[in-house]
Amino acid sequence: MESTGPLTRDLVGRARRVFGGGTLHSWAIPEDATVVIARGQGAYVWDADGREYLDCHLGSGPLLLGHGHPAVTAAVKEQLDRGVSFHFFNPQVIDFADREVAAVPCAEAVRFVSTGSEATFYAMRLARVFTGRSKILKFEGALHGGQDYAAQSTSPHHPRPFPHPVPDSDGIPAGATESVLIAAFNDLDSVRSVIARRGDDLAAIIVEPMQRALLPEAGFLAGVRDLAKECGALLIFDEIITGFRLAWGGAQERYGVEPDLCTLGKAFAGGFPVAAIAGRREIFEVTRPERRGKATFAWLSGTFNGNPVGAAAGLACLEVLSQPGVYDRLQSIGDRLRAELPVAAQEAGLDVEVQAIGDGPVVQVFFGPGPLRTYRDVLATDQNLRKQFGVELVKRGVLTNPGEKLYLSLAHTDADIDRVLDAAQESFRILATAR
Numbered sequence: 001m002e003s004t005g006p007l008t009r010d011l012v013g014r015a016r017r018v019f020g021g022g023t024l025h026s027w028a029i030p031e032d033a034t035v036v037i038a039r040g041q042g043a044y045v046w047d048a049d050g051r052e053y054l055d056c057h058l059g060s061g062p063l064l065l066g067h068g069h070p071a072v073t074a075a076v077k078e079q080l081d082r083g084v085s086f087h088f089f090n091p092q093v094i095d096f097a098d099r100e101v102a103a104v105p106c107a108e109a110v111r112f113v114s115t116g117s118e119a120t121f122y123a124m125r126l127a128r129v130f131t132g133r134s135k136i137l138k139f140e141g142a143l144h145g146g147q148d149y150a151a152q153s154t155s156p157h158h159p160r161p162f163p164h165p166v167p168d169s170d171g172i173p174a175g176a177t178e179s180v181l182i183a184a185f186n187d188l189d190s191v192r193s194v195i196a197r198r199g200d201d202l203a204a205i206i207v208e209p210m211q212r213a214l215l216p217e218a219g220f221l222a223g224v225r226d227l228a229k230e231c232g233a234l235l236i237f238d239e240i241i242t243g244f245r246l247a248w249g250g251a252q253e254r255y256g257v258e259p260d261l262c263t264l265g266k267a268f269a270g271g272f273p274v275a276a277i278a279g280r281r282e283i284f285e286v287t288r289p290e291r292r293g294k295a296t297f298a299w300l301s302g303t304f305n306g307n308p309v310g311a312a313a314g315l316a317c318l319e320v321l322s323q324p325g326v327y328d329r330l331q332s333i334g335d336r337l338r339a340e341l342p343v344a345a346q347e348a349g350l351d352v353e354v355q356a357i358g359d360g361p362v363v364q365v366f367f368g369p370g371p372l373r374t375y376r377d378v379l380a381t382d383q384n385l386r387k388q389f390g391v392e393l394v395k396r397g398v399l400t401n402p403g404e405k406l407y408l409s410l411a412h413t414d415a416d417i418d419r420v421l422d423a424a425q426e427s428f429r430i431l432a433t434a435r
């Protein structure tokens, strides 16, 4: 099935010439799943040729309400008339901060930035300054953005023995890589072993509480919480994906473990480029400008921090998310896909075990035996089949970044979930026939 029309092909050709490296990102979407999106509304987007897609990518997660939610659009339009950027406190961003502090269990104070990568960068810096230590423990396979301390063992093809990181990019100074120690998700012994060697210089343990789509096993996050406390390191939950998505209070509410700091982004800002660091008030004391040159000090600043348009969008978005029934709905559509996708694969005659994992409105499909507990379990599954499955979904009008997570929104109806399942079943059939 041809997924690209003439206008799309022309635009992609122009993009390949004008964009450095030929892409917007660090990865390439397979040629036959490349889409140029001209418009989005609700759970749907339309490409440059007018072809409709059910959007299960949601801008890589932010559009938890769907595209063009009327409350968000109205709030943004209103703000556009009042001004778009001040670099000073404004009522919108103060209200937005208040909402975070009220909602997120660990949040006594908050600071805004523009992207998730900035948020994790500053969370790590805050931890280093607050503890006076230098090392960061991160988990293999976890993604915390593109900054030098995060781009370590995110998706290594050839992982090194723990705790040695594999940088995800060339050009990262050795000092940054050496400051990061790697452990295995869902494996408290590997965390203990890092702490036994370097615990006295450990500033923070950063964890995605749901790592990509891997669920934390019972006791894992609580165990990490205890180990961090015992060795004097801060615990950072990177909730860029899970914040306001798995529950109103994020993964820390859903899984019942409170970190010292967390990062927030994507879902909470109605699609606008806003992220945040939130946590214990005393940790943020090191950012006080009056400390500069006099006491330990963490520089935390940015031109768009506190942007009123993003804050207005975020406030409107959180108002919708705070309504009764929202998180039950998001959980139920995710649960339905997780239950029915493996059955659809079996019915399609696929001779490979299919795992549909994740939590809330986040679902990822893997091809290979379960249970999937760690990045290395994921690495042992069939990556090509996973990508191919995503390409087939796109060809059938279900938009996804092939091989990555499927994101669902409040705009997805039950009929839309049926449509995902139909497209998946056909895609599984294609994969089965090709084997």
Ligand SMILES: Cc1ncc(COP(=O)(O)O)c(C=O)c1O
Residues within 6 Å of the ligand: 060, 114, 115, 116, 117, 118, 120, 143, 144, 145, 146, 208, 238, 239, 240, 241, 265
């Ligand atoms: C858990 C997590 N942290 C951090 C980031 C980086 O966010 P950004 O792409 O906004 O820099 C991402 C991006 O997907 C993420 O999923």
